[in-house]
Amino acid sequence: MPEATINTGTYKLFPSPRNRERTIFEHEVFVPHAYTLIDPPSYDPKGKWSLFAAHRLADRKNGQLVTYELEADAVRFKQRFVAD
Template sequence: MAGTTINTETYKLYPSPRNPHREIFAHQVFVPHPYALVDPPSYDPKGRWSLYAAHRLADGKNGQLVTYELEADAEKFKSRFTPD
């Protein structure tokens, strides 16, 4: 699965090889820092998650997309994440 590109209406995604789940969940957080360290397990999510390198099609911005199964996990990530 490594090297596979996923195209959606909003993003061109490149899956992280560290993903325990290879799906795009409903609750998404775009991090506009392509080189920031994003470690979803360190935010203690209760549900499943996945991480992608992302190219946002609307404005050509590169970054990372973290997707969560649970909305509470996405909100916790948004409130606690600070780029390094």
């Protein structure tokens, strides 16, 4: 059985069951809204992505972390994302 959490030193992560990849990609976007529905495919990523419930260790803030293989996908997400 895979680990339920991943500790990166910056975040304690809880993988989304919708992830096709359990990889933490290079381009990260922290969303400080733990209960907002985030659907990464709806942002038209060209590369791979992964989504995690996240606890940011530095300030103990809960939210979500979206990681992208391609920088352009992370930029597109930041531009389009609007919290509920």
